[in-house]
Amino acid sequence: MMDCKEIFESLSEYIDEELKDAACRQIEVHLADCENCRVVVNTLRRTVTLYHEIPSETLPGDVRLRLHKMIRMEHPKD
Ligand SMILES: [Zn+2]
Incomplete structure (x- = not known):
């Protein structure tokens, strides 16, 4: 079973269907069991859709940082 951190690390590939x-x-x-991660996926999907219109290979650093902070907030013991 993957934990939220592992999920987070794979999310951009997952959303880009590269996994x-x-x-x-x-x-x-x-995701079926973890509402927090579902929220992150939905947020990231929307963000990626936005940024796909800009020529860039990766998400901007501040977006990664925001999502990372979000996960830490939801899972303080990680
Ligand atoms: Zn999770």
Whole structure:
């Protein structure tokens, strides 16, 4: 079972559909049980959709930072 941090590290690849099926499934299993991560995925998806209109290979640093902070807030013990 992946934890939220591992999910977070794979999310941009997951959203860009660059993950292998097995990894994708693991994330989906986690998302089914973890509302916090579902919120992050939805937020990230919207953000990625926005940024796809800008020629850039990665998400801007401040977006990563914001999402990271969000996860730390929801999971203080991580
Ligand atoms: Zn989670």
